[in-house]
């Protein structure tokens with residue numbers, strides 16, 4: 404299924420996603436819920452940072468309205484991993500999550516945003532309908548649901564790190580947008596407001612993503628709460644999970 408990237412979306416959508424299944428996702432689910440945000444938590448079975456959510460905690464997060472998505476078993480880079488190994492990582496993690504949650508898991512996120520054609524094919528063959536990347540500075544879901552871009556990571560990257568991310572994703576349009584329209588001198592708040600307002604004006608998708616362990620490590624809980632407060636409760640805006648976002652855009 405390909406979605407024209409120029410499709411007009413109607414009411415703006417705000418979605419969030421959070422990777423790595425750290426135990427601080429419990430606090431994050433509560434915070435998102437308090438401000439009326441929804442989101443998708445992408446959960447692997449090997450910790451990027453200890454401790455991982457337990458199965459009981461995963462069920463608790465899911466019960467709060469957060470979507471749970473796959474993030475492989477061991478969080479490998481899938482670029483160059485090959486079709487068979489990628490399929491195994493994708494299949495086994497999907498099965499384990501579905502066993503824990505008792506429901507289908509339909510959204511996936513590539514570890515570190517690394518992918519190639521075989522990684523995408525593995526995700527497709529194992530039955531995922533959506534796969535998120537780390538491509539940023541977008542306010543649409545893009546043209547390929549298995550390469551879904553985002554608006555911004557909730558992390559104050561240096562200009563140098565941003566350039567490296569554009570390079571890793573071979574993202575020339577994003578680089579140009581950053582260097583011109585969205586201002587490479589803007590801080591995190593400035594970038595968030597610029598992209599959010601762009602989505603609000605044009606009926607697009609604002610997609611904020613990050614890691615709860617990073618909020619702990621870099622003391623970003625306060626800044627995140629202030630951001631959520633600022634963007635919450637806007638009239639006419641739909642606050643959705645990643646899967647709901649794709650569905651809404653597919654059937655406007």
Ligand SMILES: [Zn+2]
Pocket residue numbers: 422423451474478513514515
């Ligand atoms: Zn990850």
